[in-house]
Amino acid sequence: MNGESYRAFASVYDLLMEDIPYGRYAEWVRNAAGDASGLKLLDIGCGTGVLTECFAREGFRVTGIDLSGDMLAVAKERFEAAGLDGAFFEQPMQEMEGHSGYDLAVIAIDSLNYVTDDEEVSAVFRNVYDALNPGGRLLFDVHSPYKMTELFLDGPFTADLEEVSYIWHTYPGEEPLSVESEISFFIRRPDGLYMRQEEFHLQRTFTPDTYLRLLIEAGFDVCSVTADWTGNPPAENSERIFFSAEK
Missing domain, CATH: 3.40.50.150 (Vaccinia Virus protein VP39)
Incomplete structure (x- = not known):
């Protein structure tokens, strides 16, 4: 990262x-x-x-x-x-x-x-x-290894809050016990419209x-x-x- x-x-x-x-x-x-x-x-x-x-x-x-x-x-x-x-x-x-x-x-x-x-x-x-x-x-x-290989791969995960929403896709990483995450954020602006941001995260245990x-x-x-x-x-x-x- x-x-x-x-x-x-x-x-x-x-x-x-x-x-x-x-x-x-x-x-x-x-x-x-x-x-x-x-x-x-x-x-x-x-x-x-x-x-x-x-x-x-x-x-x-x-x-x-x-x-x-x-x-x-x-x-x-x-x-x-x-x-x-x-x-x-x-x-x-x-x-x-x-x-x-x-x-x-x-x-x-x-x-x-x-x-x-x-x-x-x-x-x-x-x-x-x-x-x-x-x-x-x-x-x-x-x-834990269990969380990386089982629970994280149950996605996609979503959240819809007042100021931000996201869609969080997870995939097995190239290395053992690793997870790649692609996250699309929709951040509410003061004018009521939403700004989209993309993030990539890699975690490994x-x-x-x-x-x-x-x-x-x-x-x-x-x-x-x-x-x-x-x-x-x-x-x-x-x-x-x-x-x-x-x-």
């Missing part, structure tokens, strides 16, 4: 993500951190900063990175309007640099699935390892064992691997897998 991929998405992203359980993500991170007050948190793939704002309100000192300048512009406006402090950087996670001294790093809401090469996933983990203090934690979630191997090779100790907010290990039909690792 390149830096232009979310240009249309950015203006309507929050509307389309209303079903994301941001509160549960914030609770997951808070439980891992204990007392958040003063801890430095790196929100990787922060998008428009909705979850980053949750972290800031918890008491974390937050930095967000994302490869989309449009997304980051929304995030900065959000923080300014709320009177919150936060730093934001336009960087792809597999090439992020200049970050150190963090107590927590979070790659939430399947953002890591946009890194579609295992060597680049390895680079992400090495970069995060370097950015963390000793004892620092990395938390991330990804789509890997088996839990692959993520575990890459984490260990990067130097992490793996604390837990769970699924679907249950606290239980992944099952064959799990949809979302959560990892916690420590430097």
